[in-house]
Amino acid sequence: MRRATSVYLVDRVVPMLPERLSNGLCSLRPHEEKLCFSAVFEINKKAEVQSQWFGKTVINSNHRFTYEEAQEIIDSKGNGILGKEMMTLHNLAQKLRAERFKKGAIAFERAEARFDIDKSGKPIGVYAREETPSHHLVEEFMLLANKSVAAYIGKVKKGEAQRTFVYRIHDKPNEAKLQNLGYIAGQLGYKVRFDKIESAAKTMNTLLEKVRGSKAQNIVETLALRSMAKAIYATHNIGHYGLSFAYYTHFTSPIRRYPDMMVHRLLQHYLQGGKSANEKDYELKCKHSSEMEHMAANAERASIKYKMVEYMQDKVGMEFDGVISGVAERGVYVEINEGKIEGLAMLHTFKNDYFYFDEDNYRIVGRNTQKHYTLGDAVRVKVLRVNMEKRQLDYAIVNE
Numbered sequence: 031m032r033r034a035t036s037v038y039l040v041d042r043v044v045p046m047l048p049e050r051l052s053n054g055l056c057s058l059r060p061h062e063e064k065l066c067f068s069a070v071f072e073i074n075k076k077a078e079v080q081s082q083w084f085g086k087t088v089i090n091s092n093h094r095f096t097y098e099e100a101q102e103i104i105d106s107k108g109n110g111i112l113g114k115e116m117m118t119l120h121n122l123a124q125k126l127r128a129e130r131f132k133k134g135a136i137a138f139e140r141a142e143a144r145f146d147i148d149k150s151g152k153p154i155g156v157y158a159r160e161e162t163p164s165h166h167l168v169e170e171f172m173l174l175a176n177k178s179v180a181a182y183i184g185k186v187k188k189g190e191a192q193r194t195f196v197y198r199i200h201d202k203p204n205e206a207k208l209q210n211l212g213y214i215a216g217q218l219g220y221k222v223r224f225d226k227i228e229s230a231a232k233t234m235n236t237l238l239e240k241v242r243g244s245k246a247q248n249i250v251e252t253l254a255l256r257s258m259a260k261a262i263y264a265t266h267n268i269g270h271y272g273l274s275f276a277y278y279t280h281f282t283s284p285i286r287r288y289p290d291m292m293v294h295r296l297l298q299h300y301l302q303g304g305k306s307a308n309e310k311d312y313e314l315k316c317k318h319s320s321e322m323e324h325m326a327a328n329a330e331r332a333s334i335k336y337k338m339v340e341y342m343q344d345k346v347g348m349e350f351d352g353v354i355s356g357v358a359e360r361g362v363y364v365e366i367n368e369g370k371i372e373g374l375a376m377l378h379t380f381k382n383d384y385f386y387f388d389e390d391n392y393r394i395v396g397r398n399t400q401k402h403y404t405l406g407d408a409v410r411v412k413v414l415r416v417n418m419e420k421r422q423l424d425y426a427i428v429n430e
Contacts, residue, residue, distance in 0.1 A: 031315065033046045036285075039329065046286055051285070068087040070087075071174065077122045084179060097164045100164035100167065104117070104120050119167055135231070135272065136272050137235050140255070141158035153341040155341075156337075177275045179293065183297065183300060184267055194296070195265065195296055196263055196292045196296065197264055198270060199268050199269065199270060201271060202271050203271070204257060208230055211224065211254060212224045214253060217404055217406075222237045238254065248370055249355050249356075263316035280293060281293050292315060335421045339423055342416050345413050349413075353367075353409070354404065362394055362403055364409060366411065372423070374422070375424075375426055380396075380427065385397070391404070410427070413425060
């Protein structure tokens with residue numbers, strides 16, 4: 031409970047549970063009987079749930095796929111081991127996904143940074159991992175289990191009392207941040223208006239669809255995520271805005287998240303007819319879990335930033351293509367295309383003019399030439415300095 035979550039750093043995992051449990055006894059390794067807590071659904075061809083059951087089970091997995099192996103089967107329309115079963119799951123997942131977005135879920139699909147690491151832990155390659163339909167397949171069935179468990183406990187019949195439970199809640203976005211996102215998107219050439227909070231999800235999806243595949247995609251998706259409220263754990267349910275679910279929890283990862291373990295224990299307690307648990311006690315545990323999740327996310331981001339800077343150590347003087355990802359009083363942030371590694375090009379490194387920060391229009395402007403740099407502009411930069419202690423990269427723009 032104290033650790034509350036596993037922490038995923040670039041070159042290692044700090045597991046919530048002892049490794050003998052997380053990688054051994056509790057891990058769903060193929061051809062071994064394992065004790066589980068299952069959510070079992072009967073689903074028709076339209077991906078509509080006909081019946082559901084929750085309970086303790088024994089599972090013996092007969093194959094363990096990587097995402098890449100599963101994707102190969104999907105791409106080949108069902109060739110390979112368990113091809114027919116894989117395509118059935120894929121088709122159902124795509125229908126569940128389409129229905130979720132139809133009801134107002136937000137389509138965030140940010141590419142994650144991944145590293146090739148040598149034996150000494152040094153990064154020798156960095157790339158962006160894109161989501162594929164095989165990721166969506168796993169995601170949609172996890173979402174189905176999570177929301178169904180939450181609704182099973184959270185929805186109460188007339189005359190029944192609400193029972194204490196652990197929910198994953200996500201509030202509506204911040205209106206001021208949405209307005210700022212709309213303004214910056216406009217500067218990038220994407221005209222959207224976040225006038226009403228009720229239609230913000232639809233507007234957000236329109237914007238994310240417009241930028242997909244463009245040089246501004248990563249920038250806009252980052253800003254869009256920052257405009258969102260943070261999802262947290264709580265005993266009071268307000269629904270999950272980003273997923274557009276009235277009831278949502280975390281049930282599917284008890285090995286790496288303590289809230290899932292709380293959910294398992296509460297669900298089993300209620301399935302056996304137990305009375306409502308102490309709300310105050312669980313609210314404290316929810317608050318602690320949210321705080322530890324936040325700390326773990328910060329550690330993961332710092333780990334990625336450190337390895338990115340380490341990767342660039344031997345590249346001082348080299349040039350890369352990139353896009354401007356941020357504009358500030360002291361210069362512009364540039365995200366190079368290779369691995370989406372961000373650094374700062376300070377104003378004093380700009381040549382052939384005196385440049386200043388035009389705050390109203392979110393750009394850097396040359397006083398004499400009126401030449402300007404703004405978000406999303408394609409530029410070429412040289413790596414000037416690498417500071418491992420501060421995890422900082424200094425770039426200089428060499429041309430457009």
